[in-house]
Amino acid sequence: MIALGGVIGAGLFVGSGAGIAAAGPSIVLAFALSGLLVMLVMRMLGEMSAANPASGSFSVHAEREIGRWAGLTVGWLFWTLLCVGVAAEAIGAAGIMAHWLPGVASWVWVAIFMSFFCAANLSAVKNFGEFEFWFAAVKVAAIAAFLVIGVLAITGVLPGTPSPGTANLTGAGGFFPHGTTGLITGLLASVFAYGGLETVTIAAAESKDPRRSVATAVRTAMWRIAVFYVGSMAVVVTLVPWNDPAVTGSGPYVAVLNRIGIPHSGDLMRVVVLIALLSAMNANIYGSSRMAYSLVSRGQGPKALAKVSGGVPRTAVLASSAFGFLAVLLSYWWPTTVFSWLLNMVGAAVLVVWAFIAVAQLRMRRRLEREAPEQLTVRMWAFPYLTWLALGGIVAVLALMTLDSGNRVQLWFTLGLTAVLALVGAVRKAPRTA
Numbered sequence: 001m002i003a004l005g006g007v008i009g010a011g012l013f014v015g016s017g018a019g020i021a022a023a024g025p026s027i028v029l030a031f032a033l034s035g036l037l038v039m040l041v042m043r044m045l046g047e048m049s050a051a052n053p054a055s056g057s058f059s060v061h062a063e064r065e066i067g068r069w070a071g072l073t074v075g076w077l078f079w080t081l082l083c084v085g086v087a088a089e090a091i092g093a094a095g096i097m098a099h100w101l102p103g104v105a106s107w108v109w110v111a112i113f114m115s116f117f118c119a120a121n122l123s124a125v126k127n128f129g130e131f132e133f134w135f136a137a138v139k140v141a142a143i144a145a146f147l148v149i150g151v152l153a154i155t156g157v158l159p160g161t162p163s164p165g166t167a168n169l170t171g172a173g174g175f176f177p178h179g180t181t182g183l184i185t186g187l188l189a190s191v192f193a194y195g196g197l198e199t200v201t202i203a204a205a206e207s208k209d210p211r212r213s214v215a216t217a218v219r220t221a222m223w224r225i226a227v228f229y230v231g232s233m234a235v236v237v238t239l240v241p242w243n244d245p246a247v248t249g250s251g252p253y254v255a256v257l258n259r260i261g262i263p264h265s266g267d268l269m270r271v272v273v274l275i276a277l278l279s280a281m282n283a284n285i286y287g288s289s290r291m292a293y294s295l296v297s298r299g300q301g302p303k304a305l306a307k308v309s310g311g312v313p314r315t316a317v318l319a320s321s322a323f324g325f326l327a328v329l330l331s332y333w334w335p336t337t338v339f340s341w342l343l344n345m346v347g348a349a350v351l352v353v354w355a356f357i358a359v360a361q362l363r364m365r366r367r368l369e370r371e372a373p374e375q376l377t378v379r380m381w382a383f384p385y386l387t388w389l390a391l392g393g394i395v396a397v398l399a400l401m402t403l404d405s406g407n408r409v410q411l412w413f414t415l416g417l418t419a420v421l422a423l424v425g426a427v428r429k430a431p432r433t434a
Contacts, residue, residue: 001136007196007225008139009089009280013273016193016233017248017255023186024177024242025169028233030186031193035226037397038194040390041354044361044380046218049201051368051375053210056294057201062356063298065363069425074356075295076421078198081346081353082288083320085196086281087327090114093277096270110328113281118321121285122314125206128286135279142272143228146253150235153260161260168241177242184400188407190229191397195350196280197225198357199287206290215378288320289313300428345417347410348401351394352418358391 020027045058054060056075063071094109120127149158156163169175176183200217207213236252239259246255250266251273257265293313296305305316327342365383368375380387401407 001133001140007194008136008143008228009196009276011193012229012232013253013269013276014251016189016236017252019186019189019193020233020237020242020252021248022178022189023182024173025175025237026177026183027186027190027237027242028230030183031190031230031233032226034187034190034194034397035230037191037354037390037393038197039223039226040381040386040393041357042197042218043378044387044390045198045201045357046214047376047378047380048357048361048364049214049218050211050378051364051372053201053214054294055202055206055290056298057291058198058353058357058360059291059294060298061360061364063300065360065367066356067425068300068428069422070356070360071298072295072300072425072428073418073421074353075291075300077346077349077418078353079288079291079295079320080342080417081195081349082199082284082291083323084327084342084346086114086284086288086321086324087331087342089277089281089284090324090328091331093274093281096274096277099270107328107332110325113278114321114325114328117278117282117285118317120282121289121317121321122312124310125312128282129203131282132279132286135275135282138275139272139279140228143232146256147228147231147235149260149262150232150239150256154235154238158260164239166238168238172241172243184403188397188400188404192347192350193229194225196283198350198353199283202287202290211377218378285317285321285324288324289317292316292320300425341413344410344413346414347407348398348414349417351398352414355391355394358387358394362387 016027019030023030048061049057052061052064056063056071059071059075059078062074090110090113091106093113094106097104097109098106117131120131152158153161154163178185201214232253236247236256240247240252240255244255246258249255250258251269253272254266254269257269262268290313292301292305293308293316295301296303296316305313305319307313307315330342361380362384365376365380365387398411401411
């Protein structure tokens with residue numbers, strides 16, 4: 001449920017509308033291709049995490065298999081990604097509340113949300129798990145209901161809604177209305193929509209049986225998420241014309257529900273999106289604090305963040321929440337400068353993280369086959385061929401980002417931050433051991 005909750009956010013419920021507008025019906029193919037890449041990456045991460053469960057997850061694996069500089073680089077890059085994500089989600093949630101209660105300033109809602117989830121993460125980890133379970137349950141139930149209603153409408157079983165057949169898939173320019181360019185834009189949008197799934201291996205390290213939990217979560221979550229994403233996009237573009245202004249205006253889900261006559265669909269989806277944003281905030285504060293704690297406990301950051309009380313790295317939770325709240329303030333003070341720089345710096349971060357995962361898995365798998373084959377309870381499919389295929393796919397997506405000016409800026413900013421972190425990691429000396 002943490003895996004589902006961390007990845008199913010406003011990017012799917014609302015942001016996917018931009019991908020549909022760019023790719024048309026071929027957005028289904030874009031999500032399927034990127035979903036396949038995510039499955040391969042998660043299988044690699046699952047293999048490493050089942051063999052060596054750790055709160056630092058891929059940062060720990062990168063440090064052991066590639067070098068200390070790699071662990072520092074990918075760990076703090078992911079921490080920055082999650083903290084900026086917390087800020088973006090808090091701003092989005094405040095915007096929804098402002099729609100219902102326009103008399104209350106947005107910063108008040110941000111303060112309330114940040115304080116609540118910071119407090120929840122400062123308490124026992126079971127509280128985080130409890131909140132995330134119910135948040136994720138609402139989102140999963142909403143998508144499952146949407147898929148069921150959508151299939152009924154497509155097949156003509158739903159009363160009062162005639163089946164559209166394939167009219168919306170083949171009309172208005174066909175399946176590829178904007179050609180290859182549109183498909184590439186949709187592919188980039190779909191890749192970033194899958195970001196956040198990595199948090200499951202961080203959370204599983206604190207479960208009662210980490211090896212078993214990681215294996216189970218990775219095996220099941222990635223298939224379910226692929227079904228939710230690809231299935232949702234298929235329902236949307238089948239029931240609603242891809243160029244309908246409502247797809248990008250009110251969002252693809254609301255557009256579908258309005259088309260088939262579901263009353264108050266706009267408010268219903270606002271509630272779901274609000275829960276999705278709050279769920280992602282909760283998961284990102286948790287993930288960022290555990291990543292920070294893992295880094296500093298390995299001598300890769302300020303020692304003060306390594307303090308644990310009540311089984312929780314509370315100083316790391318406070319630091320991660322403080323960075324997120326600062327980012328929110330930056331968005332209010334300098335929305336077109338400082339905050340946009342932060343967003344650009346992590347624009348391609350998930351792809352960089354995936355690349356480190358692939359390289360680390362290549363090295364760890366060969367080492368474990370020689371030294372401890374019994375630890376390989378989860379194995380990457382068709383190793384090493386699919387690992388190399390995934391790494392090639394990641395490089396291809398990074399190359400595709402250079403074709404668009406907006407994506408190009410994000411790519412250079414992210415690579416610049418990665419280079420700075422790598423330089424810091426390379427010159428930083430390992431801590432002395434007694």
